[in-house]
Every structure is written in C-alpha cells, then in structure tokens.
Amino acid sequence: MNIFADFHARIADLLKAMGDQGRLPALDPARFVVEPPRDASMGDLACNAAMVFAKDVKAVFLNPRQFATELAAALAECDDVDQAEVAGPGFLNIRLKPSVYGKVLGAVLAGGADYGRGAAGRVKARAVNVEYVSANPTGPMHVGHGRGAVFGDALASLIDFAGSKVTREYYINDAGAQVDVLARSAFLRYREALGETVTIPEGLYPGDYLKPVGAALAEKYGASLKDKPEADWLPQVRDAAIAAMMDMIRDDLAALNIVHDVFFSERSLHDHSQGVSDVEAALEELCAKGLIYEGRLPPPKGQLPDDWEDREQTLFRSTQFGDDVDRALKKSDGSFTYFASDIAYHRKKIEAGYDVLVDVWGADHGGYVKRMSAAVQALSGGKCALDVKLCQMVKLMRDGEPVKMSKRSGDFVTLREVVDEVGVDAVRFIMLMRKNDAPLDFDLAKVIEQSKDNPVFYVQYAHARAHSVLRQALSVFPDIDLSTAALATANLALLEDEGEQALIKILAQYPRVIEAAASAHEPHRLAFYLHDLASLFHSHWNRGKDQAQLRFVNQDLRELSCARLALVTGLMIVLASGLSVLGVNAPDEMR
Template identity: 80%
Template sequence: MNIYAEFHARIAALLERLGAEARLPTSLDLARFVVEPPRDPSLGDLACNAAMVFAKEVKAFYPNPRQLAAELAFSLGEMEDVEQAEVAGPGFLNIRLKPAVYGDILRAILREGENFGRGASGRVAAKKVNVEYVSANPTGPMHVGHGRGAVFGDALASLMEFSGSEVTREYYINDAGAQVDVLARSAYLRYLEALGEVVTVPEGLYPGDYLKPVGAALAAKYGDSLRGKPEGEWLPPVRAFAIDAMMEMIRDDLAALNITHESFFSERSLHDSSNGPSEVEAALEDLRAKGLIYEGRLPPPKGQLPDDWEDREQILFRSTAFGDDVDRPLKKSDGSFTYFASDIAYHRKKIAGGYDVLVDVWGADHGGYVKRMSAAVEALSGGKVALDVKLCQLVKLMRDGEPVKMSKRSGDFVTLREVVDEVGVDAVRFIMLYRKNDAPLEFDLAKVIEQSKDNPVFYVQYAHARAHSVLRQALAAFAELDLAPARLAETELALLADENEWALIKLLAQYPRVIESAATAHEPHRLAFYLHDVASFFHSHWNRGKDQPQLRFVNQDRRDLTCARLALVTGLMKVLASGLSVLGVKAPEEMR
C-alpha cells in the first residue's frame, strides 16, 4: 500500500478529467509531478507540485498556478479519506489525511509483513536489468575499494528486484589484457619456488603471498614439465590456471559478503575468432554500417602531451555524435583492439540479451570513461537501452582514526576478506551503504563495531532487537496474548492517542515510496538513511517512556492499549527487517 503512489494516481486522474473536459491540454506528461511528504509535517501528510510543474503548459487555461491547485484541492477535499486539501505558496498542494488511513496502512504492514512495499508501484514499470559490478581484475584478492562496489552493486540489484524488476547480477572478467600475463609470470615464479628454487619477485610482478598456493598447485599438476621451457609454451597454461585460481578466490571473498553473481562473462571470449568474426569485430562492423566508424586523426590532448601520444591515422568511433568530448580510437598502433573496443562488444552482447537498463558499477578512477561508454550504448541500441554508470569513491581504511597498514597477504593493500573477518558482514555492508556511492568513505574498523548510537549499523539492528524485546515483555505480562501479526491487525488502533505513535506510523507508511525512489534513482543509500531515521524515531519514543510510564508499550493495566501498541511495534519490526534484508544485513532478535 503506497499512499504516495495512490494519490499520484488520483491527481493524475483529476488532470486527465480536466483534459477530457477541454480545460487542460491532453499532452501533459503526468509522470513529471511528485507526491511526497511535506518538509514540514505540520503542513499535512502529502505535498504535490503538479500545478507548479505544469504552470507554463496550462497558462492558457489557468494563468496562475494557484488556480489549478485550488481546482485540484477542491476535488481532493471531497474524497472520503481526505481531511483537508489546501493551496500553499505559489501553487503547492498540501493534503491532510484522516487518521483511519494510517490505521489501514499499519494493518497492511501487519498483513503483508516483509513483503510490504514489494513490487512495482504502477507508476514505475518493471524492467529487465543487468547490473554489472565488482569486475575486479583477476590478479589477486579483492581490496576494500572493490568491496564498496561489490556491496553497492549487490544492494542495488536486490533493491531493484524488490521494486519489481527482473535483475541479472553480472561479473565481467578482465582476462584479456596485459595484466593477466603479469599474473601468469608471477605465478610461474611461485611455481619454480614450489619446485625448490630460490626466487626473487622483481618489480612489476605481483609479490603477494596469495600466489604461493597457486605455484604449489601448478607444481602438483605439472611437476617440473614447465621448468626451462620458453615463455611462449608455459605462459598460456599458467595464465589459464592462475585466472581460474584467482576467480575461485574472488568468488570465495564475495561469498563471505553474501554476494553471488548469476553471470560471469569473459572478456577473452569477445576476441575468439575461431568460428568466424569475433564479437569485437562484429560490434565494430555494426557501428561501421551505421556510419559511426571512420579513419582519421585526433587532435593532441590539451596541456602536456603524454609519453605514448602518437599523431597517426587510426580507426575512430564517432562518439562526439552522442555527446562525448572527442571521438575515440578502437585500435592501438600495434593493430590490437583498445579496451574500449572490447567494452563496446561486451555492451552489445548485453543489449542483445534484451535488457531495458544496464547499470555498470565502476571505481571513481574510471569517471573519464563514462561519456564514451554512454555514447556507444546509445549508438548500439538506437537510444532504446539506458546505461547508468555508478562510480564508487575510494574507501580510506582506519583504526581509531589512524590509517591501517598494508597486508602481507596481498603485498600492498588490506584485503576485503581480512576486513570482513574482523568486523563481520553486517558492519561492512551497512557502512558501505550509509554514504552515497560517489562520496569518499572513511571506514574505521574500531568504530563500526561499537555498540553505540554513533554506529549506524548497531543503531538500526538494535532497534529491531529492541522491538522483539517489547514482544517478550508483553508475553511476560499477558501470557495468553496472540502476537501473530494478522491477529494484531484486528486490534483497535484508535486507542493510540499519543501524536508520536501516529508520527511513527506515518514514517513507516513512507517505506514503499523510499523503495520506489531508491530503485528508480539507483541509490540504495536512501534506504539505509531511511532505516536509520526509523530506528532513531523508535529509540527516541522508547526513551520518552522512561520518564512517562503511560507511554510505555506494555501497560499491565490496559491489555487493549498494549495490543494496539504491539501492533505498532510489530509493524516497525517488519519494515526494519524488510529494509535490512534488501541491503543484505541481518535483523537480529537479540543483541548482547
């Protein structure tokens, strides 16, 4: 039951009726206006900006936006569940609902439980979505920065699923570049070490201890048959073996965060031409047929020229036709394809998969790559498929305010697995989501496990556990109580007399709207913020009961009032559990 979507539909119907009566244009885009909570709760329960949004388009009919707002307010005011609808400022609508509406919403929460808010609202059509995230190079263990993108992508996929979309979680394996050859050479050294040789890892190779088991496994498989052979003979099998070992380690690291992907896509497969033209060649031919590939020269970059700059004739994609700053090269001087060419082919495969929306989760250092990729997707799909690139900023790992030192296992960074093992899955996931993805994040290993209100994951989980403790207290006072949510939904909610109790119900009523807006904007942090707001309100109301016994949830002299308050507590518990589940965080019943 999404009260905001419900009233959006009602106001849209009123506008459509005015259009049918030739009192408004019939061409209004009714998805443009919003119904939302007012910034000041004293103004009402719902606020709508329709008259302001359409002011220019309807000026011939309503010269002043307040006139259209007054027309809508009059019609809304006649509805049975509306207590008052009035015009504010230059043409905003403020709507106050009758208390029974929120009683019905609380009953809906109790009936639907953790499914409250699930599914498309009717305003947002369900989509087929591909979310590609993590996609770390398969050259070693994942670090904390990878973890942020992993958690963000996984939570976003869950959020979009919950809102009604069909979502595929995908990992793009970068197994075709020079870095996997470096991996193979590093693993080969560890192979020789496993055979008893003394080795020194030179600069430019991967020094971490994580490759020692790979070297030992290579020795167990091949014996000394690879020793002494030319690199051209041992590199392909060692590379394939090392990539598989790294991907197994990465999958294991992700599993520790409760993250799984339905699809793992190999970049190397895009270059396979054993059965005809490769996927890269086919993608470029597709663009060539559209007149979007040509041979030309690029102007030199502004400022100091990079060392690898070459003024040469080359194959270019006409990305400036789609808003990019410069056309982009597709082949290197040695004749091999650029990374961008591979990415074009990869996204062409996703478009062919029938997806409506593509979401790519990248590190912040790839920000300069966004325009060209957006241009390619628009060109390949004819503008029919949307690409949203979400950039995740860096994570600064701290302990009590001091930077954390590097890890021996990785060689040059603290691994994600080390962090998860120290502070737990819930702390990693919630804290990673408690900042907008493009904002820098300081992750303090000491603070994220503190049991205090300053630790947001503890604060939210504790609210859920505290709600369960209320139910246990109620059973101690009234042993015969039936605490089944469906039974609590039958209680007399009008007994709730404190304004904070109804304010809390109104906050719970926002949950479907939060789900919808967070899923539409691809911003799971909105849900984390909302859950913290709910927890904060609940804790505050609990504390009021310390000084005012009449506000306590369990009143041993009033079984009926206790049941009404238990309905509220149970509704809160269901919303917190649902939201935490979407974020991939546990909702504990007890915390010690």
C-alpha cells in the same frame, strides 16, 4: 498500500478529467511528485503539480496558486482527506484523516515481508543487468572493490524488490596485459615451490596469495614447465592463475553474501572459433551505421602523454552521442583497444534483451563514462539505457589512523581481512551509509562500537528492541496472540499519541522509499530511511521510560497494548525487510 502512489494517481485522474473536458492540454503525470512535506506541520502529503505545469496551463489559470486551489478543492471532497490547502506560490499540501494510518499499519501487517515489494509497479517491469565488482583477476579483493561489491549487490536486490527482473553480472578482465603479468608472477612462485630461491622484481605481483598457485602448478606439472620458453608455459600458467584468482574472488564475495548470476569472460569476445569474433561483429555493426571512420584525433589538452601518437586511426563517432572527442578502436599495432572490447561486451547485453544496464565502476574510470554511454546509444538506437554508478575510494582507518598494509597482499588491506575483523553486517551497512560517489572513511574500531554513533548497531538494535517488547508482552499477557493476523484486528484507532502517529507515518513512506531508491539507483536512500526509522523508534521508546502511559505494554490496558504491539510488529517487519534488501541481518537479540 502506497498512499503516495494512491494520491499521485488521484491527482493524475483530476488532470485527465480536466483535459477530457477540454480545459487543459494533455499533461504527463510522470512530471509531478507526491511526497512527504519538508515540514511535517504542513500536513502528510505535498504535491508540486501546479508548479510543474504552470506554463502548460497558463491559458486557463492565471497562476499556479489558482490551479492548485482548484485541485485542493477537488481533493478536499475525498473521504480520507481532512484538509487540502495551498501554500506559497502553488504547492499543494494534504492532511489525511487519522483512520488512513490505521489502514497503513493494517497493510504492513497484512503484507508482512512483502510490504513494499513491487513498489515500482506503476512502471512496466524492466529487465535490468547490474554489472559490479569486475575486479581484475590478479589477486584478492581490496576494500575499494568491496564498496562497489556491496553497492552493486544492494542495488540489484533493491531493483528486484521494487519489481524488475535483475541479472547480477561480473565481467572477468582476462584478456589484457595484466593477466600475463599475473602468469609471470605465478611462474616465479611455481619455481619457488620447486625449491628455488626467487626474488619478485618490480612490476610483478609480490603477494603471498600466489604461493598456493605456484604449489598447485608444481604438483600438477612437476619440473616440466621450468625450462620451457615463456611462449609455451605462459598460456597454461595464465589459465591456472586466473582460475585460482577467480576462486579466491568468489570466496571473498561469498564472505559478503554476494553471489553473481553470470561471470562473463572478456577473452571470449576475441574468440574466432565460430568465425567473426564478437569484437569484430560489433565494429561491423557500427561501421554499417556509418559510425566508424579513419581519421586523426586532436592532441589532448595540457601536457601530452608519453604514448600519444599523431597518426591515422580507426575511430568511433562518439561525439554524435554527446562525447567530447571521437574514440580510438585500434592500437598502433593493429590490436583492439579496451574500448572496442567494452563495446562488444555491452552489445552482448543489449542482444540479451535488457532494458537497463547498470555498470558499477571505480571513480578512477569517470572519464570513460561518456564514450560507453555513446556506444550503448549507438548500438541500441537509444532503446537501452546505461547508468554508470561511480564508487569513490574507501579510506581505511583504525581509531582515526590510516591502515595501509597487508601481509597477505603485499601492498593493500584485503576485503576478506576487514570482513573477518568487523563482520559482514558492519561492512555492508557502513558502505551504504554514504552516497556511492562520496568518499568514505571506514574506521575499523568505530564500526564495532555498540553505541548510537554506530549506524549498523543503531538500526539492528531497533529490531532487537522491538523483539524484546514482544517478549515482555508475553510475560505480561501469557495468552496473547502475537500473530500478524491477530494484531491486525486490534483497535488501531487507539494509537493517538504524536510519537505513535509519527512512527506509522514513516512506515507509510517505505513503499515510496523503495520505489524512489530503485528508480534513482541509490540504495543509500534505504539505509538513511532505516536509520531514521530506528531513531524515531528509539526516541519514542525513551519517552516511555519517563511517561508510563506511553509504554508499549501496560498490564491494565490490554486493548491499547494490543494496538501498540501491532505498531511494534509493523516496525519490526519494515526494519527486517529493509535490512534484508541491503543484505544485512536483523537480529532478534543483541549481545
């Protein structure tokens, strides 16, 4: 039950009926919203339809307020509407009858873990590809990678819960110069495993994590690689090192409960075994559309980079699709640019039939967004949407002091070290308590505090506290049936206290939060919602400490207690559901 979607549909029907009568032009219902009012004293629902369509209907209505007044009069006739009135220049505020919220709580109990699932069902289900992490396979994941990993995984779960089909994808950057550097670094560890004393020069990867790779190479090849020229050993060492690094990355991700559906190799895009490579095929398609030409680029603004060349280049007409300049597809040595590979990669996704592509990148890739968006528009004819979500850096702290170094990696703290220290739940929830494009300070000491200042503890404790209420109920009423089916038959009209009503109203918002967060690709909205829900629950529970008549379990008021236990169970259902979507556990007890 989504009361916001329900009233949106009712208002859309009113607008259509007025259109069918010839009083209004055709109006797009996607343009207006029904949402909770900013001030709860204004009612239960707020709608901006009259404001949004003011210009469209000015020939019929003098102003938005007059338009809203007619809509309010029609809505006031509904059986479940207590009052509909106009505020300000034309905002529509709706107050519902108390019985509506009994139905909401009944819907929560009936839906159980599926309450809110498919909340975006008003929109055609889409096939969505979420590509996230995609860290270079050159070492263990660091905390910055972890933020993108958690964000992408939670977003994929959220979109899936909202009703679309989701594929989780990892793009393995295994074709660039960095994997050759990895191979040379691993080769030194191979020689070290054979008994040599080695020094890791600047520019190679110094971390101890490559020692097992060197040992494995020594066991497999003995000393046979040691005296070969680099051209002979590098491909073998590179493949072995990449495979080992990907095993390590998968293991790090598994520690965060993250599993991808697809691991896509960049190197495969350059494979000629079937004739034309994917990169060449993608550029041929763009060329056939007249979107590739030979030309010169203007020099970059400001100080020229050392590698800039004023030369004739193969360029993609990305400015036709909103980019600032056209983009190079080949380097001066004739090899393809990274952008050319990325074009081919996104072409493969488009060919797979996805309606929406979501790429989760680090904030340092922000300058790459326009060109990639241009390429997707050109390749899909505008039929496939690309949304690039940038994740800002994470500053790792301990009691307010920066934490910088790791013995294992050599120059950064690994994600696995953080997960092992504070736990997966803390890492995931704290990573989602800030919008992805906002910097994040992650204090290792604070995220394990058992206090209201620690958001993950605060939300999980609300779920555990709800369970404790049910355990208390069984001690007071040993014969009580706490199944959702039995609680749904309770007299929910008895939930008259303002705190109880506020809790039911926030439960009613859950499907809307799911829909809005999934549509905007913003899982932090769900984290915020869960924190607000937990805060309301804790506040109401504290009221019961001072006012015995508000306690959830009262030995002398069994019927009222049953209604309140239904409310507690509804809270528990939504907290567990939302935490599950975010990949966080909902414990029954806190220790």
